[in-house]
Amino acid sequence: MKSSRDNYNSAKHHHRGLRKAAPEVCWRSGLLALPAAPAIFWVAWCVYSNERKTAWADVPPDLIASKGAVSPEVAVALADGIRRRVGSALGVGVTGIAGPGGGSEENPVGTVHVSVGSQRWSVRARP
Numbered sequence: 001m002k003s004s005r006d007n008y009n010s011a012k013h014h015h016r017g018l019r020k021a022a023p024e025v026c027w028r029s030g031l032l033a034l035p036a037a038p039a040i041f042w043v044a045w046c047v048y049s050n051e052r053k054t055a056w057a058d059v060p061p062d063l064i065a066s067k068g069a070v071s072p073e074v075a076v077a078l079a080d081g082i083r084r085r086v087g088s089a090l091g092v093g094v095t096g097i098a099g100p101g102g103g104s105e106e107n108p109v110g111t112v113h114v115s116v117g118s119q120r121w122s123v124r125a126r127p
Helices: 004-013 050-057 061-067 072-086
Strands: 020-024 043-046 090-096 112-117 122-125
Touching (some): 043 072, 050 072, 072 090, 072 112, 072 122
Parallel strands (some): 020 043
Antiparallel strands (some): 090 112
């Protein structure tokens, strides 16, 4: 059974029938686990490896090397890359460290970077 929040968010993000696409690289971040996800997203990929970020979402390898896979810049590149790759109106990029291991001093477990973008604009959330 959907909660009122799920129904609200589903309706809000399904606005105007825009196609939305999301590569999710932070396992269990919840974005694709939402009950309304099939109604919201046209395409959704889980791209954990840096090679897949480059091959599937067109994230430049030099960006990953210079900024790190878990960075705001890579979240923006993921959102833009999947949007262009699949021809959607909006793209969403999520990258982070879900845990329980894999964290570092710079990016501890729980770090998440999110970006949403269209052809004309992009917005990213601050951690």
